[in-house]
Amino acid sequence: MLDTLLSFVAPHHCCGCGETGTLLCDNCKYDIMSEPFEACIACGKGLVSRNGLCGVCKVPYQRAWCVADRRDHLQRLIGNYKFTNARAAYMPLAQLLSDRLPELPAETVIVPIPTINSHIRQRGYDHMGLIARRLAHLRALSVDISLQRITNTTQRGSGMRERAKQAKAAFMCAKQLDDKKIYLLIDDVVTSGATVKYAAQTLLDAGASTVWVASISRQPLD
Numbered sequence: 001m002l003d004t005l006l007s008f009v010a011p012h013h014c015c016g017c018g019e020t021g022t023l024l025c026d027n028c029k030y031d032i033m034s035e036p037f038e039a040c041i042a043c044g045k046g047l048v049s050r051n052g053l054c055g056v057c058k059v060p061y062q063r064a065w066c067v068a069d070r071r072d073h074l075q076r077l078i079g080n081y082k083f084t085n086a087r088a089a090y091m092p093l094a095q096l097l098s099d100r101l102p103e104l105p106a107e108t109v110i111v112p113i114p115t116i117n118s119h120i121r122q123r124g125y126d127h128m129g130l131i132a133r134r135l136a137h138l139r140a141l142s143v144d145i146s147l148q149r150i151t152n153t154t155q156r157g158s159g160m161r162e163r164a165k166q167a168k169a170a171f172m173c174a175k176q177l178d179d180k181k182i183y184l185l186i187d188d189v190v191t192s193g194a195t196v197k198y199a200a201q202t203l204l205d206a207g208a209s210t211v212w213v214a215s216i217s218r219q220p221l222d
């Protein structure tokens with residue numbers, strides 16, 4: 001309802017072709033989905049096996065999915081959502097993720113990578129929280145928000161080594177997790193892979209036995 005009202009005030013434009021009235025038109029969505037990400041989410045290279053990983057990377061999660069490389073339409077859609085207050089973009093972004101994921105077991109719980117508090121205040125919304133709730137709605141699953149940030153250091157612009165150091169100390173889990181459930185960590189952009197790695201490790205340390213990862217995009221290797 002609110003999104004409908006807002007779109008009336010400020011009409012949406014497709015991030016790919018500029019068409020009015022939508023943030024992502026069907027044609028531009030097809031462009032994104034027709035070039036799926038087929039490398040290992042952890043290293044960005046390699047021949048992946050069926051679990052979405054290369055088999056060489058040592059990661060604390062068992063399966064991974066990614067919609068596409070972070071470029072072109074998808075890069076603009078995520079950028080608009082995070083940096084130009086296009087709040088309603090949570091809907092097409094959650095839909096892309098849902099379209100990429102296979103059928104998930106009913107015991108799957110969606111865990112958004114928590115956002116730095118100051119970024120939530122700046123945007124006026126918790127961008128991954130909105131996507132997590134929308135994805136949960138689309139798949140009739142539940143959301144768990146007990147994964148929290150304990151550091152509020154920003155990652156943008158930091159070097160690889162600095163990112164890994166920050167990510168390692170970044171998370172805590174507010175409760176004991178259920179070892180019978182599958183925790184599906186979701187993020188918008190995977191860059192070095194350090195964030196999802198340490199977030200997944202935090203969930204295991206809190207009692208989870210199975211952690212999967214799904215990202216909307218991966219930063220292409222230079």
Ligand SMILES: [Zn+2]
Binds near residue numbers: 014017019025026029
């Ligand atoms: Zn378009």
Ligand SMILES: [Zn+2]
Binds near residue numbers: 040041043044054055
């Ligand atoms: Zn790999």
